[in-house]
Amino acid sequence: MSTTLIVTLLGILMIAVFGFIGRRRPTADMSEWTVGGRNLGASLTWFLQAGEVFTTFTFLGLAGLAYTSGAPAFYALGYIPLQYGILYLVAPRIWKIGKDRGYLTQSDFLAGQYKSKTLGFIAAVLGVAFLLPYLQLQITGLGLIVQVVTGDKTSGTLSMVVGCVLMVAFVLWAGIHGVATASYFKDAIMVIMLVVVAVVAGAHFSGGFFHIFDKVAASASTVLTLHAGKTDQVWFISNMAVSILGAGFAAFPYIWPGILGARSDRILRRNYLYQPIYAVCVIAPIALGFLAIVVLPKGTSSNSSLLILAGQALPDWAMGLLAVAGVATAMVPGGALLISLSSLVARNIIPLASGRKQFWLNQGAVVVIAVLALLIAVGRPDALANLALLTFSGLTQLVPAIVSGLRKEQPLWSAPSVIIGLLVGGVVVAVMTFANINLANISVGLIGLVANVAVTVACDAVLRRSGPAARPAGAAGATMEKVSTND
Amino acid sequence: MSTRHLLIAVPSIAALIGPLIPGVNSAALILGLPSLLVWTAGWGVFGTTAVLFVLEATRPRQAAGAKEGSE
Numbered sequence: 001m002s003t004t005l006i007v008t009l010l011g012i013l014m015i016a017v018f019g020f021i022g023r024r025r026p027t028a029d030m031s032e033w034t035v036g037g038r039n040l041g042a043s044l045t046w047f048l049q050a051g052e053v054f055t056t057f058t059f060l061g062l063a064g065l066a067y068t069s070g071a072p073a074f075y076a077l078g079y080i081p082l083q084y085g086i087l088y089l090v091a092p093r094i095w096k097i098g099k100d101r102g103y104l105t106q107s108d109f110l111a112g113q114y115k116s117k118t119l120g121f122i123a124a125v126l127g128v129a130f131l132l133p134y135l136q137l138q139i140t141g142l143g144l145i146v147q148v149v150t151g152d153k154t155s156g157t158l159s160m161v162v163g164c165v166l167m168v169a170f171v172l173w174a175g176i177h178g179v180a181t182a183s184y185f186k187d188a189i190m191v192i193m194l195v196v197v198a199v200v201a202g203a204h205f206s207g208g209f210f211h212i213f214d215k216v217a218a219s220a221s222t223v224l225t226l227h228a229g230k231t232d233q234v235w236f237i238s239n240m241a242v243s244i245l246g247a248g249f250a251a252f253p254y255i256w257p258g259i260l261g262a263r264s265d266r267i268l269r270r271n272y273l274y275q276p277i278y279a280v281c282v283i284a285p286i287a288l289g290f291l292a293i294v295v296l297p298k299g300t301s302s303n304s305s306l307l308i309l310a311g312q313a314l315p316d317w318a319m320g321l322l323a324v325a326g327v328a329t330a331m332v333p334g335g336a337l338l339i340s341l342s343s344l345v346a347r348n349i350i351p352l353a354s355g356r357k358q359f360w361l362n363q364g365a366v367v368v369i370a371v372l373a374l375l376i377a378v379g380r381p382d383a384l385a386n387l388a389l390l391t392f393s394g395l396t397q398l399v400p401a402i403v404s405g406l407r408k409e410q411p412l413w414s415a416p417s418v419i420i421g422l423l424v425g426g427v428v429v430a431v432m433t434f435a436n437i438n439l440a441n442i443s444v445g446l447i448g449l450v451a452n453v454a455v456t457v458a459c460d461a462v463l464r465r466s467g468p469a470a471r472p473a474g475a476a477g478a479t480m481e482k483v484s485t486n487d
Numbered sequence: 488m489s490t491r492h493l494l495i496a497v498p499s500i501a502a503l504i505g506p507l508i509p510g511v512n513s514a515a516l517i518l519g520l521p522s523l524l525v526w527t528a529g530w531g532v533f534g535t536t537a538v539l540f541v542l543e544a545t546r547p548r549q550a551a552g553a554k555e556g557s558e
Contacts, residue, residue, distance in 0.1 A: 071512075077531055085495040237506060279532055
């Protein structure tokens with residue numbers, strides 16, 4: 001067994017230990033497990049929310065995007081911090097409504113605000129369908145990291161299994177508290193290793209981090225700008241815009257536990273003041289992706305570019321630590337995804353159980369979902385690739401429903417209008433993605449969103465004209481006590 | 488939501504129009520970093536932070552008091 005693999009496996013164990021110490025003893029209360037009894041303090045909430053942003057995509061995918069496309073990768077430096085401007089306004093409102101009405105999931109919010117279990121069910125099904133591939137991607141990324149740093153496929157598969165089992169264990173034991181405490185370790189090692197790799201690789205290949213782009217400008221200056229092609233200005237602007245809207249308006253179900261679990265709305269607001277600064281960390285993987293353009297041979301696997309580059313500049317033990325940082329960016333967001341997916345299943349898709357039964361259904365869902373994602377990651381890693389393409393543009397179609405549901409009195413639009421708009425937006429995104437239809441490089445998520453809003457507004461106008469009887473009032477104020485007596 | 492909250496749109500709009508500005512979408516380096524990166528990160532990171540600090544500092548006292556009380 002190599003030094004790198006030993007360090008990596010010890011690191012995976014360490015991540016799990018941090019997850020386990022999130023709770024002294026396990027809870028059987030759904031609210032406690034999912035949103036920490038709505039009592040998470042400032043630091044737990046901070047690391048929980050920051051941890052959800054820095055995933056394997058940020059660690060490997062952005063470096064890969066910079067390596068293959070160049071300047072288009074800068075869009076992440078826009079949307080990650082800019083989402084917090086919207087969340088500063090939206091999250092405290094979601095928190096207050098959620099606290100008053102006992103919501104634990106995004107679909108609880110939609111079902112309760114619109115008094116429509118159908119809308120809650122559809123949103124939950126879409127959430128599971130789009131997030132399961134995202135969870136699988138985290139596990140696949142975990143295996144890829146270990147495989148690249150050890151040069152051994154078996155070690156990659158072994159790490160996927162060990163990492164997945166430990167992730168399920170600490171999530172079952174500690175719920176959201178476990179993910180939050182594991183985030184402390186994850187963010188610390190991730191930031192340290194990104195800085196180390198950026199400084200060491202920068203010095204090794206270009207004479208210093210701030211000379212990386214000098215070297216790129218000298219030999220491949222065209223990659224520093226957006227130009228005609230698939231990732232032109234239109235691609236950049238529309239993808240940044242749709243990502244800001246999707247993340248800012250909390251369209252992704254996995255960010256809801258972090259919002260609903262905060263002890264107060266003040267904690268959320270205060271955290272959002274500083275969260276944009278944290279996004280500066282994203283510069284490191286992007287810069288390394290650019291360095292890979294001028295250092296690595298053409299045809300190098302894009303997702304492995306950061307690790308291959310680091311491997312040429314760091315000793316084995318440091319590569320082990322880098323692998324641990326990468327594995328943490330898979331396991332911790334993976335844990336948050338598991339909590340989100342299982343609670344959608346237990347509360348909104350199979351609403352048979354309540355109280356304790358609901359909790360055990362939820363725990364069963366954690367195991368089933370994780371096993372499914374692991375089996376796909378090991379056996380057929382490309383099986384859900386198409387669905388993964390839809391994850392963000394598809395989930396962004398929930399934005400109109402969430403915005404309309406934030407109104408104090410009753411939602412701006414009726415439940416049937418929102419459902420039809422959501423389905424139309426989803427179909428537009430799916431058809432354009434699978435049929436490979438390119439409309440001037442505009443993000444399919446943005447096109448779907450325009451269709452979604454247009455159809456929602458039109459349907460609502462028709463229902464209004466047909467009279468109040470035809471437009472079911474989605475009056476806000478429903479509580480989730482009917483769904484769960486355990487909140 | 489009040490009109491002062493529209494300030495939040497300023498960094499987003501500035502970051503989004505960046506690629507359309509010739510001087511921004513260029514191969515020039517500023518402090519060793521590409522100009523588009525500096526523009527996008529500048530508005531995203533520092534623009535957003537500045538606007539949020541202004542909004543937090545100018546929150547109506549009544550609303551601020553009520554929220555603090557809810558903790």
